[in-house]
Amino acid sequence: MTERPLTSTERRIDGRARRLLDRLPSTGVRGVLVEVLAFGLKQAWACVFGAAMLAVLLASRLWYPDDAVIARNDALTIAAVVIQVLMVVFRLESLRELRVIVLFHIVGTVMELFKTDVGSWTYAADGVLRIGAVPLFSGFMYAAVGSYLVRVHRLFDLRFDRYPPRWATAIVAAAIYVNFFTHHFWFDLRWILLAAVVLLWGACVQHVRVFRRSFRMPVLLAFLLVATFIWVAENLATWSNAWLYPDQLDGWQPVSVTKLVSWLLLMIISVVLVTWVYPPQRPDATGGGLTRRA
Template sequence: MLLKTYIRHFLIFTIQQALSCIFPVLVFTMLALSHLFTGFIPRYDFMLIACIVIQAAMFFGGLETKNEVVVICVFHLLGLMMELFKVHIGSWSYPEAAFTKFAGVPLYSGFMYASVASYMCQAWRRFDLELISWPGHWVARICGALIYFNFFTNHFFIDVRYYIGVLIIIFFRKSLVKFHIEKKAYRMPVIVSFVLIGFFIWLAENVATKLGAWKYAYQHKTWAMVNYQKISSWGFLVIVSFIIIAELKLLKGDIEEQKH
């Protein structure tokens, strides 16, 4: 009987995770279909329109709240800032022409980051998340800021991501995320969730580059699997995203923080 319950809960968990991914799934679907419209509109312009329509449909359809849309817009802006910098220094490029490109960056690209925020907001609500032993607010915020700024400074100074990773392990080692399935509570170390989400985003990035969403320098002649080091990059981006959303929700009192 207990085994059947766990199997049922695993299936529910999988379904709820899939539903939480509705925004990124729709974005990838539009990417896959975008080449069909190149005779009428550049792909990047098509993607911007599609992302705006998807975002509006989710909001007016009740799948996202007003506060969640605000958070997603913040991530869109943070993502665009990073894209402008990374494209400028040649980390990757968007080779196709478009009307909605600024400094070589198509404006739809911010939605790729926003989709991560959308997933987290959806999952937070669907699983009624609680945080256990979350580090002090300023500790979390400083760690998040260090990670974000290192995405920029690592091109001019030493890359300190792994030193920051040590800080994350130290300060978040006791932190747990508590989620609920049919009122039964489960717990997972928050660091494990960082790694798992980062890994699955890396898998999605391989699909995105295969579909031509963007290209790294080593993918221009022929597609190649994204460098494994990008798993850590996405993992750190997940940490920043998680910290921002957690801090906003804790400040608003939308989730419960437990000390033990």
């Protein structure tokens, strides 16, 4: 299989990493441990945007002075912009990928405006870099999810068996997004939409290239694992007072595990947007090439 192209910076890092890993055993238990190491390194690299954002949130909670000239929310927004610019300048993201990340940023910000208005969660009222009750750094949290998904496609050269038609996934993603708004006034269709996700992607299996080896994983399991990591990050972010849910206003407590469903559904929107950049591909039956699904 021909791998998707890395950015220029990633090619340099990949070359150095391969020279190091090639010296390590390729068989037996130690060979498996090498693959585990490579998997962890790639996952960490794919998460670099989100990890940087989370580090800034936690640092601001621990060390940002209360009497600073720049409000904390504004400082977070400036830091988020700097992180995004550096991602592009240092070739950690391509301009092609940036389009999808920005689009998911906008999609998330629009939802933030509505959700804060109906009281689903709240932000501190300080700062001027905001739209209504929503500080501008909030959109970058959605961008971090989009950044991870586009990067993980490249780094692991993801391929798919039985990926559902993109037109069907687009309809489900649109319905999920609409339901985030309409369930406040009408029926909540999240469980029906979750069933639609299971039906669409239930038979789909992804091929994940690590280092010397590839392995197969049900796509639904991958979705659940990513949603779980996002939920963990959300707990850290709310602990940092980046935003708070109503039941956290009188004292922080862990985010309800029911939010996993919300994050899984929201992630589907990002997954569908990523298919605009990386149309789902499957391994050729002969192993010598690629076929592309429409």
